[in-house]
Amino acid sequence: MWECSECLIENDLDPDAEEGQILICMECDAEFEILTLEPLELERLELVEDDDDDGGSIESRGWDEEE
Numbered sequence: 378m379w380e381c382s383e384c385l386i387e388n389d390l391d392p393d394a395e396e397g398q399i400l401i402c403m404e405c406d407a408e409f410e411i412l413t414l415e416p417l418e419l420e421r422l423e424l425v426e427d428d429d430d431d432g433g434s435i436e437s438r439g440w441d442e443e444e
């Protein structure tokens with residue numbers, strides 16, 4: 378069991394969990410990385426807003442023709 382520091386519910390801990398693994402709270406989708414297993418320490422991962430699905434850089438071309 379591990380407790381989400383965001384919503385304070387308890388989530389099941391995967392018995393095969395390893396250090397460095399990412400846990401996601403079932404309730405609020407907060408992400409935590411396992412720092413150590415004994416004792417269990419988690420680090421809250423900040424959500425990064427990134428909508429760049431393609432990975433390509435899109436630059437506006439500045440088409441601005443009037444006439």
Ligand SMILES: [Zn+2]
Pocket residue numbers: 381382383384385386402403404405406407
């Ligand atoms: Zn939570």
